[in-house]
Amino acid sequence: MRKRRPNYRLVKTHRSYTVEEIARLFGMHKNTVRAWVKAGLPTCDGKRPMLILGRELAEYLKARRTKNKRPCQPGEIYCVRCRAPKQPAGEMAEYQPITESQGNLMGFCPDCEGMIFRRASVAKLAQIGGKLDITFVEAKRRVNESNGPTVNSDFSQG
Template identity: 30%
Template structure:
C-alpha cells in the first residue's frame, strides 16, 4: 500500500474537486474523503457546498507537512531498519563497504535487534567519514 504521495503534482493556484484530486494523486475518492474527515484536510475546503472544492495551495501544504512529519532522521552511526521501522545501529562485526564502481558505494551491516541487512548508499568521497561513523571495516567484498 502506498503511503507517500506526489504532492508536487498539485498546482497551488488551482481548485480541485475530490474526484480530480484523487485521480491526480492516484488514490480512491474515499481516501481523499478520509483525509478531509479525520486527517484535517478540511482546512483546504473553499466552500462547504457540492461539489466540495479544495484549494490547491492548502492541499499541497497539508500533504508536504504530513509527509515531513513521518520522516525519521537517522542519528550519527544509524541506518533506517525497514523491519523495525526505526533508525537502528548496526552490529560492529557486520560492517562492510561494497564499492561496485568508481562513483558509488554501499555500507552494509546487520540490525542490532532483528538481524536484517541494512544498506546505506554513499559516494567514494565520503568513504573515510563512513568508516569513522560505523566503526572498523572488514575488507571489501565485491561479491556481496
C-alpha cells in the same frame, strides 16, 4: 513501502480540486482523499461538491510527508547520511552483541556505502532482521591462535 506517496508537486496551487479530481491526480481512491479531509486537510466551507484549494492540498501533503517519517521495516536499518531506512547492501548484516540481550545490527548502506547500524535485542532480532542474512560476531571470544591454518604436508615448499 507499499503505498505510493502522493507527489505534492503535481498540485497546481492556483486552482481548486474536488475529491474526485485529487483522487485522479494521484491515482488513488477517493476514500484516501476523504481520509485526508478527516485528518485535517482544509476544504472550502459550504461548497458542494467539496472543494479543496490546491495551495492547501500542497501544504497538507508537504507537512504530512515530513511528519510521516517512516520507521524502519524488518530488514531495514536507518542510514543517518541518507536520512532514510535502507536495506543493507547484499541483504547482509552483522550482529554484534553489546550485552547478553542487546546488540547492534550492522551493515552497509547500499547507496552511500556508509556503515549503518541499529540497536536490536536478541529477542527481537528475527523480527528486526527480517530476511537479512545475519552473521553473529562474537565480540568476547578471541580467535584461538593455536588453531591457526594447518600446514598441508602434501605441499612441498620450493
